Amino acid sequence: MAEPVTEKATVELTIDGKRVRAEQGEKILWAALAEGIAIPHLCAIKEAEPPLGTCRLCLVEVEGQGVVASCVESVREGMVVHTDGERAVALRRRAMELLLADHPLECKDCPKKGKCDFLQLSIAMKVKRPKNYRPFPREELPVDASHPRIIFDPNKCIRCGRCVWVCKERVGEVPFDFIQKGYEMRLTTFMDKPLGESDCTGCGECVEVCPVAALCFKEGG
Amino acid sequence: MEELQELLKTYPANRHSLLRILQAAQRQMGYLPGEALREVASYVGVSPAEVYGVATFYNQFRFIPYGTHHTVVCLGTACHAMGGQLILDAFERELDIKAGEITPDHEWSLDRVGCIGCCTKAPVVVMNDAINAKMTPFKVEEVLAGLGLQLKRSTDSEGEEAGEREPQ
Numbered sequence: 001m002a003e004p005v006t007e008k009a010t011v012e013l014t015i016d017g018k019r020v021r022a023e024q025g026e027k028i029l030w031a032a033l034a035e036g037i038a039i040p041h042l043c044a045i046k047e048a049e050p051p052l053g054t055c056r057l058c059l060v061e062v063e064g065q066g067v068v069a070s071c072v073e074s075v076r077e078g079m080v081v082h083t084d085g086e087r088a089v090a091l092r093r094r095a096m097e098l099l100l101a102d103h104p105l106e107c108k109d110c111p112k113k114g115k116c117d118f119l120q121l122s123i124a125m126k127v128k129r130p131k132n133y134r135p136f137p138r139e140e141l142p143v144d145a146s147h148p149r150i151i152f153d154p155n156k157c158i159r160c161g162r163c164v165w166v167c168k169e170r171v172g173e174v175p176f177d178f179i180q181k182g183y184e185m186r187l188t189t190f191m192d193k194p195l196g197e198s199d200c201t202g203c204g205e206c207v208e209v210c211p212v213a214a215l216c217f218k219e220g221g
Numbered sequence: 222m223e224e225l226q227e228l229l230k231t232y233p234a235n236r237h238s239l240l241r242i243l244q245a246a247q248r249q250m251g252y253l254p255g256e257a258l259r260e261v262a263s264y265v266g267v268s269p270a271e272v273y274g275v276a277t278f279y280n281q282f283r284f285i286p287y288g289t290h291h292t293v294v295c296l297g298t299a300c301h302a303m304g305g306q307l308i309l310d311a312f313e314r315e316l317d318i319k320a321g322e323i324t325p326d327h328e329w330s331l332d333r334v335g336c337i338g339c340c341t342k343a344p345v346v347v348m349n350d351a352i353n354a355k356m357t358p359f360k361v362e363e364v365l366a367g368l369g370l371q372l373k374r375s376t377d378s379e380g381e382e383a384g385e386r387e388p389q
Contacts, residue, residue, distance in 0.1 A: 177274035
């Protein structure tokens, strides 16, 4: 009987022509990043299981499988991954365009100015906000400033779900979650109450992971 | 709420039974008040916000009670083509509420649905489980008045008439 030498088995795969060893069950995205191969990603959190897979910015092509989200797809022995496949790049860019089209670009007055992951990634991907389409007009939602420490601006939210994940993971009793579905999906508290009336402890973990300025600390708070 | 507690005991206390519990709770109460959602949340062990998220995902759940007179305006393809939106607008105007809301006196509630199934009678409105076929905005006033709603327009015009009479 062969004893397992290491605790976790590793597999070998090819990413952009480079032979890469990765732990069994690891996602393509993290295996690539560990090897210095860049894949755009926004919603991805390494510890998140199951992965969020909401932003669709980390799409790659896998031979014989088509386009997959690299933060969701696990590595397999002999897998051949192309991060710059034509289809994957086009879909990634379109995903970014759609996110930008639905995001108020008021960067000048934004509290996240200069440290916005979303903006930096859009610049890195060289994707600009499409000028001539805005899918459906969205009703502007009121900014929730009821909490003593945290301001929540639902209009800036890109619905990545990082805040919900981190709150579930680190705090437990999540005061907010996504409601509705499809285009109407948005982040809100139980029964749409202001955040200040919820059980939110104000620890700020959600603010730390928010890639945009939907969740921000109050000034001086 | 005691009835709800009885109901909860018949389901396993885990998140997999959440949907079935919500359905049963709505059958029991007619709608899902915030209190009930909290109880369900603590029973199945997920946060109230998540229960609210799940419940709002499905159109079958409602969070306000039905009014004494519940009105459903059909906006399916046929009713939409025959001006269902105008009918809904008329109801919203006369009742002074939006679709999915209830009047403060709990007498009237208004909803919109995809299709009721009697498309030849479009546009269709279901009031208190009775179908009103081939509706027009004028018939909306008629039906509402028939059920005892004090129409805004009639009271307004009475006021105007009174105003007109005064100088005489």
